[in-house]
Amino acid sequence: MTITQLYNQLADKDFQDYQTGDLFFPAYMYMYDASKEYEIENEILDIKNRLHRPNNYLDVMVIDIFEEFLNFLKETKFGKDNKYDFYLLHEKNKPDAVDKALKQDAYDVRFLTFLDQKIKSHLEQAKPYEVAYVFVKGFGTTFPYLRTSRFFNNFEQYIKGYKLIMFYPGKAKNYYSLFGLLKDENLYRAIKLINA
Template identity: 40%
Template sequence: MTVDELYEYLCSPLFLDEKSGNIFYNYYIYQYPASQEYEMRRQIQEFKQKLERPTNFVNALVLDLFRVFCEYLQNEKFGDTSLLEDTFEGDRLHPDMVTTELTSEANSDNFIRFVRDKIEAHMALNDGYNKPYVFIHGIGKMFPYLRTNVFLTRYEKYNDTSRYKIILFYPGHQEGNSFSLFDILEDSHTYRAILLVNK
């Protein structure tokens, strides 16, 4: 599915209906070559702007998962310092320990709830727009701390399939039943997400 075809699909009345599609799994994955990462980030913002026009009247939430993780670490306090500041300091002295700590935090229920709270705050906005989409990107920047399938699995208990669809932008491709992050790193099976391909 090309970028233009994806935008047309996002604008289609059937897909805009948050209750359409699989009633149990509202996860969708759009794959693109890792070499197009910066262009894809720009394209996601363009999708958001175009969807806000009166023809669609959609306010899509865009989450850069890595930025959200950094914000989460900044909010986690240890005395007078944040976990983010502690990470910067510790990385110079004990990089292996920092990797272990970041992996633990990224996979924690506290972080998944932090993501959930951002989505809920967006859904609660009284701005008159429809809100059928949550666009998530930055999953590549979360490697090796958090894998795609782990994030989607852990978010499931907070997920409300009747209110929105999560569209995850993935820099890589599918190989059999598994995905390849950056086209080189095995990323396990990506849960039960629906791959957005040409219909």
């Protein structure tokens, strides 16, 4: 599927209904060659703007998972500081402990709730537009702290009232392969829109 074909599918009124799709599970993956990262970034914004035209009454939310993880750490108190500043302070003298803590934070229910609340707030503010999609990008940047399959597995319960489209810089056969080089984790049941 080319990026043009992706736009055509997302523009299809039947596809926009979050209750349609295989297994009635509203999570999809668009896989692409990691060397096209910059091009895909621009295409994501272009698709968002084209779908948002007033006559479509359609709004698309774009989430950079890496940026949101940083925002979560900055908003989470840890002693006198927030977690972001605390980790920056200790990453050189205690790298293993910081690494372990970041991996735990990435799957903490508080981070998932933080994302869910951000999406719900956007849905509320977008009215009277219909929000059909939440685009999620930035998984290449969050590796190895946030792994695709595990994120989907943990966030599944929050996906309600929209379709989640994840942009993944890699391939998937029997397992996810980030950048086509790194073995990530076993496949999740999100519906693949392309096999890179």
